[in-house]
Amino acid sequence: MEITKRNKFVEFLKNYWMYVCVGVTILTIAIIIGVVAGSQNAIQTGNTNLEFSLPMNDATIVKDYSSTHLQENPSLNQWEAHLSIDFASENSDVFAVLDGSVTSVSYDILNGHVVEITHENGFVSKYCSLAENPLVKEGDKVTAGQKIGSASNSSNSEADLGNHLHFTLYLNENPVDPNNYLDLQNK
Ligand SMILES: [Zn+2]
Incomplete structure (x- = not known):
């Protein structure tokens, strides 16, 4: 039973390893972009997209x-x-x-x-x-x-x-x- 399972898994990897690699890479890039964008936003606007006007002109x-x-x-x-x-x-x-x-x-x-x-x-x-x-x-x-x-x-x-x-x-x-x-x- 164990052996069959392992064989199936190895077979799956052999057939689809490229798709698995591409999937993992895309997921990693998405997570990195998400974290970077999130932290920049947090610094600038307290994690919002609010646009502030100035309280006085030519001040x-x-x-x-x-x-x-x-x-x-x-x-x-x-x-x-x-x-x-x-x-x-x-x-x-x-x-x-x-x-x-x-x-x-x-x-x-x-x-x-x-x-x-x-x-x-x-x-x-x-x-x-x-x-x-x-x-x-x-x-x-x-x-x-x-x-x-x-x-x-x-x-x-x-x-x-x-x-x-x-x-x-x-x-x-x-x-x-x-x-x-x-x-x-x-x-
Ligand atoms: Zn003051």
């Missing part, structure tokens, strides 16, 4: 994202990590970076007027230091590129920066570096 980065080195904050007289990007521009319009819905519009003395928008795939964008009376209210649906307010100096914790937008992007509730998602090279 300069006045303070960049930094999670590992501390930056001086003259307004609070302290050194701190800055898990956000500060933008300033002649044109103070501020835009939603993705489609989504407004989950909070608030004010506090440190952050000024703040709009928070919740998007697909675990992303939340937060716009601080906006001017009074943002153009959206809680529950509003917004589209990428829609104007939601204007940059101002309402954030007392960054008063030294003047009129600016303090922009934070969260993925699954953790701040992430917006440089990895926004196309800031072509702004």
Whole structure:
């Protein structure tokens, strides 16, 4: 019984070894392509195909994202990590970076007027230091590129920066570096 089985298997290999080799090769290549494409996607967009708009036009980065080195904050007289990007521009319009819905519009003395928008795939964008009376209210649906307010100096914790937008992007509730998602090279 054993011998017959083995013979059949050997016979099968003899007849079809080329097909088996080709099959294994194709499968290996497919797995490699899948893994490489998957990891690249994960780095760029958190494993989504979302296209981010810029939160301001023709903006300069006045303070960049930094999670590992501390930056001086003259307004609070302290050194701190800055898990956000500060933008300033002649044109103070501020835009939603993705489609989504407004989950909070608030004010506090440190952050000024703040709009928070919740998007697909675990992303939340937060716009601080906006001017009074943002153009959206809680529950509003917004589209990428829609104007939601204007940059101002309402954030007392960054008063030294003047009129600016303090922009934070969260993925699954953790701040992430917006440089990895926004196309800031072509702004
Ligand atoms: Zn800031």
